[in-house]
Amino acid sequence: MDAVLDNAVRQFMRLPGVGRRTAQRYVYHLLRQGGEQTLALASAVEALHTKIRLCSVCCSLGESDPCGICTDSRRDASLICVVGETSEIPVIEATGRYRGRYHVLGGLLNPAAGIGPDKLTFSALLRRINPQVAEVIVALDASVEGDTTALYISRLLKPTGVRVTTLARGLPAGGSLDHADKVTIGLSLDGRVQLT
């Protein structure tokens, strides 16, 4: 295969769930569909790199730094809700029950997949804890990885003395947060409990 084609296939194969055959299908599809759409895809991908940034406070991904939530003075700065990914913030927001701030870890602890504490934003979270912060709410998937991460945070924050809570288990075991309905997540927020 030509070096150009081969390189394109390799780049697609780095995406989750894409194997060589699927990557080849994508590449030949792009070649067939004409230059305009391929360039539109390229510039959309490029904009992810140039326009989207990490909020230096909460580590969420968005177009401004600090992000809209971190700069919103009406939000309660004494509450921090910890989520795995930026995409989970709208899920909590949709419950209409939470007016605090967020912290995005950028994933869940998964040492077997090479995701150790250094790959996530734990130290940024620790730096945010000051006497103004009354409570950290850990809102993660009800999976082994979610539990590991929640317990790890509880241990990490213990010396600060801040209250650490986690969502009550109304979530289905093994379920991921974006698939749960608003009511369930709302109830889980109400029934949050102290992490030991």
Next chain:
Amino acid sequence: MHGIQAVHLTSVQLRGFRSYRSASAVFAPALNIVSGENGQGKTNLLEAIRLISVGRSFRGATDGEMVSWGQPSGTITGAIDDGPVRQIVLTIAPGERKQGTIDGAALNGLAELVGVLRTVAVSSDEIEQQFGSQTGRRRMIDVMISQVDRGYLTELRRCRTIVAQLNAVYRDPANDDALCDVLERQLAETSLRINRRREAFFHDFCRAVERHFSRLFGTGNLVLESRPTLPGKGELSDLDHAVDVLRESRRSARRAGFAVRGAHRDRFRVLLDGRDIESHASKGQVKIAYLAWKLAEGDFIERETMRSPVWLIDDPFSELDARRAVALLVSAEQRGQVILTNARTDGVEMLKNGHAHHLRVHDGIVEGGRDV
């Protein structure tokens, strides 16, 4: 036994499975005898039935090995009379996840399959690959309990995930003690839950194995013994103790590169007159102990579910002397459906109860239907 509902496999269809390009077999509710020359696929038929029962080959085969040569995938369809008739469809393909349906609804993971068709499999492969070692017996126990308790299977999977995470941390030169603390606590929790279930199972099971051993097969004192690697019987107060033990073994776990204690490492000994059977018993004695274990598996499934298991017995007459083979078959047949393979015919004639459904396997085809 009183109030035990008979469950039986009424038919099975195989497509692209081992020696079967396309075949189907119909079974009678009691004794079924599958005969045929060696290498014609008798054992493959039992393997397929066991696969839709527990999601795993009793020969430890991979999906790639079970799909017929030159076929992209293999499909097994089983119909089960459990009061209502239930249908299981399972499709396997090399390197892909098993997929299937139960009563037409798509399986959401292989765990949903387990417990629909409950089987006791008797095969010489299992004696060698599983029964002959303390860890193999743990796997046999896990499959057995999973067949009657879905929650147990979920807990086993949770344990496996935690162990994989912990092993990665132990191997990591960064030596993150905080992460070890967290994962060891999770391992202790899941191990104690698993142990509690195993303990509840084990007491009655041991007595049944011992009883079958002496009643059917003669002298000698057979004893089963569980050797958990973490202390405690699952009480909440045991958790801190178990966590401490894991922390104390952390250095050796790091050296080994894996979690050396936990429910995934527990061992089950079988002692004949006080000595381990794997090192001190004859091959014949091991076989007898294995059969006693199998009969106790049947007891366990009946007691827990009030339903009879389906017995899958691979070629007993080549493995056992005729008297013991017949004793096994009579005992199994009194309790439910038996599907047995047999290369010879003389052994079967020794069964006093001559009423059996005969199937014949030849060249990837199952012929059957004759009532003898």
